[in-house]
Amino acid sequence: MRPSHTLTAIASASLLTLSTTSLAGEEASSEVITITASKVSREKSYGGTRARSATRSDADQLDIPQTVTALPRQVLDDQAARSLQDALRNVPGVGLSTGDGQRDQVSIRGFTAIGDQFIDGFRDDALYFRDLSNIEEVEIIKGPASVLYGRGSSGGMINRVSKRPGVDRSEIALSIGSWADKRGEFDLARKGEKLSWRLTGALEDADSYRDQQFLKRQAIAPSLLYQIDADTQLLLQADYLKDRRLTDFGIPSYQGRPVDVDPSRYYGAANAADADFSESEVASASATLSHRINSSLSLRNALRSYHYTLDRANTTTGSVDEQAKTVSFNRGAVSRAEYGFFNQTELTQKFALAGTHHEVLYGIELGRQSKDTITYSQSKVATTDLFNPVLPVLPRAVSGKPSADNRALLTTTAFYLQDQLSLASHWKALLGLRYDRFEQQTDDRRVGQSDLARTDHTVSPRAGLVWQPTAQQSWYAAWSRSFQPSAESFALAANNADLAPEETTNSEIGAKYELFGGAALLGASLFRLERTNIKTVDPANSTKLIPVGVQRTDGLELSAQGDLQGGWQILAGYAYMDAKVIESTATDAGQPVQGKRATLTPRHSGNVWLTRALSERLSLGGGVNYVGDRFANTGNTVTLPSYTTADLMARYALGAWQLQFNLNNLFDKRYIVAGHGSNANLNLPGAPRNASLTARLRF
Incomplete structure (x- = not known):
């Protein structure tokens, strides 16, 4: 189904849903009421004490021997977070990337996570900017996750x-903000x-602090x-998103720093x-069908299909002549079309054996x-002054033959097993194993190019031991391993098709402590994360890759996260990351990569966000975000300086209405929020001081 027709189909399904619901009865089973009550009790919570992603079940954080950060809806609303980048700045250890100006992209614990996006446990590795209007919570798992999710997930x-049905409330929100930002959201629900x-x-229509930047998006x-009976339910979901914006690669560098220009300065086409x-x-x-067979067995089958298209054109900074103080421009164009499906069948069994519970x-x-x-590229289409560029008017089309024209077919067949054990009175364990058969085929449509294929068979283990001396605290030790196949989520190339997957291992010890009856959670962890067999250009043959790198x-x-006493809520964190390339024969910008720090990864980063309800009507909040200096490229020749920003929030409630004011970057700090990671001349300035006003009606 093409996306242009999908919106009509979804709208029709929505009307059918509304009309069908009016025929439903008014009484609910006691089981459904219990589930709903639990959700409502957490509606306005900063949460963090429970997570689903690490075990594929609703688990207490004290039982999870791994670092997991859960960002609930209330945090996103309080901070007026519009994008995934807005949400992830709350997570120390996560580095932000420009994503080529057309996608969400981050690094986690020093490793790129370009393909490690998921939605409700399904892989969502298409290259686009996600919307948060349909999101109840964002969960970030730190460390390898192949044991449940397959390829990828180094850091x-x-x-x-x-968001899912089961609540009996609705809301509409309208926002206006700096740079003509206008956004409307709705969340309508009945049980x-x-x-x-x-x-x-x-719906969103916005300009930007960046010259020529614009955003137009629609999401539904x-x-x-459908509660078939007391033990069986069927969940049907659909979504559609259209996003059009400027492809913004940011600004170039000069003498080891991003060029000193106004944050609005755009380097690209005048048109x-x-x-x-x-x-x-x-x-x-x-479609997700869940069935409770009996008190010890339950079955779940979930199927998701998707379709994605991208039409991208861009002008980027090519090279900088520091002596002449000029910059050249390159042109590029990318067309992508993807479709696919994933099906997950899971059986959960609970039993006791020899004094242990499983x-x-x-x-x-x-x-x-x-x-x-299909990609096109063209070098040096124009050259201009580095500090006061005169932007060229450029054609939409990029001349020349395509630099890539292929179709990649990725097939996954996997089996996984996980056991959550309760051992002695104070001991628990988490054991897991997954087998993947991952098949890749690339059909290269260019003349004279060969098709490529490879199949990998991999095993991803995990083991964790938890000691809980009291009901409020846990201490754990864990080890896990993941795999990253050649090309991973992209097409194979001649220089990587014969290379085995890279491997990442994580060793971690940590502690977690619950406060105020489980309303808040403190956490601490020490870890070593190592990726081996990283592909590097062979010094003796520049057309060949060899697996000799280690990072x-x-x-x-x-x-610290959760609901404190006296109306306080907190979300805070700190991360120290010593991320280095231990072994490599590669060079970048004339520098050996071995011994250099991982790109986009600060040694120190931290954040604190606090809110307090001063009365039933008035709430205030604010926070500080610190990011240490990072390197923009693997040769570490360009530094992105450290920065600190501060934000404020005030909310006033009157009956069903709420009026919320957010002020970001209070002190109008100049900073670089993101870099590319492998190119020193693609650095994105952060937003100057800006404000938004949101009116929300709940009914």
Whole structure:
């Protein structure tokens, strides 16, 4: 189904959902009421004491021998977070990337996570900017996660938990902000005896502090929950997102720093709206059937399909002549079309054996993705002054033959097993193992190019031991391993098709402590994360890659999150990351890469966000975010300086209405929020002081 037709289909499904629900009864089973009450009790919470992504079950954080950060909806609303980048700045140890100006991209614990995006446990590795209007919570797992999710996840993964039916409330929000930002959101939901429905969506039209930048997006997501009987339910979900914006690669560098220009300065085409834009469309549909067989067995089958297209054109800074103080421009164009599906079948069994209690998860995952890509590139289309560029008017089309024209087929067949054990009175364990058969095929449509294929068979283990001397605290030790195949989520190339997957291992010890009856959580962890067999250009043959690289991160993370006494809520964290390339024969910008720090990864980063309800009507909040200096490229020749920003929030409630004011970058700090990671001349300035006003009606 094409995305242009998908919006109509989703709208029709939404109307059908509304009309069907009106026929449902008004009484709910006691089981459904219990689940709903639990959700409502956490609605306005900063949470953090429970997480789902690490075990694929709703688990107490004290039982999880791994660092997991959960960002609930209330945090996103309080901070007026509009993007995934807005949300992830709350997570120390996460480095922000420009994502080529057309996608969400971060590094976690010093390793890129370009393909480690998930939605409700399904892989979501298409290259686009996500919207948060349909998101209930964002969970970030630190460390390898292949044991449950397959390929990737060197430093961690991001799982967005979508809003689901089962609540009986609705809300509409309208926001206006700096630079003509206008956004409307809606979240409509009703609960019935058999049928419950929910419909979320957003419209946004905005300019930017960046010259020529614009954003136009539309999102809609209907869902339907059918309670077939007391033990069986069917969840149907769909979503559609269209996003069009300037493809913004940021600013170049000069003498080891980003060039000192106003944050608004744009380096690209003078006619950027026509020549430098990215337009993506994403549509998906999923069905999840859950059945409780008896008190010890339950079965779940979930199927998700998606379709994604991208039309991108861009002008980027090519090279900088520091002596002449000039910069050249390159042109590029990318067309992507993807579709695919994943199916997960899981059986959960609970039993006791020889004085131990077990919750065992048996899983099978099948998936297939087809990814078509055509790219064009053209070098040195113009040259201009570095500090006062005169932007060229450029054509939409990029001349020449395509530099890539291929279709990648990715097939996943996986089996996984996990056991959550309760041993002696104060001891628990988490054991897991996953087998993946990952098949890659690349059909190269260029003349004279050969098709490529490889199949990898990998095993991803995990083991963790937890000691809980009291009901409020836990101490743990854990080890896990993941794999990163050649090309991973992209097309194979001649220089990597014969190379085995890279491997990442994580060794971690930590502690977690619950406060105020489980309303808040403190956490601390020490870890070593190491990735081996990293592909590097062969010094003797520049057309060949060899697996000789090793990168390691030694780190410390501290966190505090939840609801305190006296109306206070907190979200705080600190991370120390010693991320280095231990072995490599590669060079960058004339420098050996071995011994250099990992890009986009500060040694020190931290944040504190606090809110307090002064009365039933008035709440105030504010926070500080610190990011240490980072390197923009692997040769470490360009530094992105450290920065500190401060934000404020005030909210006033009157009955069903709320009025919220957010002021960001209070002291109008100049800073670089993101870099590219492998190119020193693509650095994105952060936003100057800006404000937004949001009116929200709940009914």
